[in-house]
Amino acid sequence: MQLPATATLEHAADLALLLPAAVAEGSGPLQIDASALQSFDTSAIALLLQARRLAQAAGRGFDVTGAPPKLAELARLYGVEELLSLAAPGPAGAA
Numbered sequence: 001m002q003l004p005a006t007a008t009l010e011h012a013a014d015l016a017l018l019l020p021a022a023v024a025e026g027s028g029p030l031q032i033d034a035s036a037l038q039s040f041d042t043s044a045i046a047l048l049l050q051a052r053r054l055a056q057a058a059g060r061g062f063d064v065t066g067a068p069p070k071l072a073e074l075a076r077l078y079g080v081e082e083l084l085s086l087a088a089p090g091p092a093g094a095a
Contacts, residue, residue, distance in 0.1 A: 012043035035066025
């Protein structure tokens with residue numbers, strides 16, 4: 001599932017409605033691509049936690065890729081970084 005550029009409180013309910021279908025489509029870990037996120041708030045963290053819960057309830061793993069550094073910082077602030085396994089992308093050109 002690709003997250004959009006904006007994931008704020010205003011958009012959270014609509015995004016949450018997409019989660020059950022994303023979990024139902026396929027097998028293996030639920031892949032959430034957060035690389036497009038540009039404007040987000042703590043609602044994005046709540047959305048990811050909900051996605052994780054739904055994936056686990058369906059017997060699937062959960063993986064977030066491309067998390068912006070500020071999203072990882074929010075997860076750290078709320079003490080859920082380990083739950084979400086947020087890995088911020090490395091700097092461009094880093095080896």
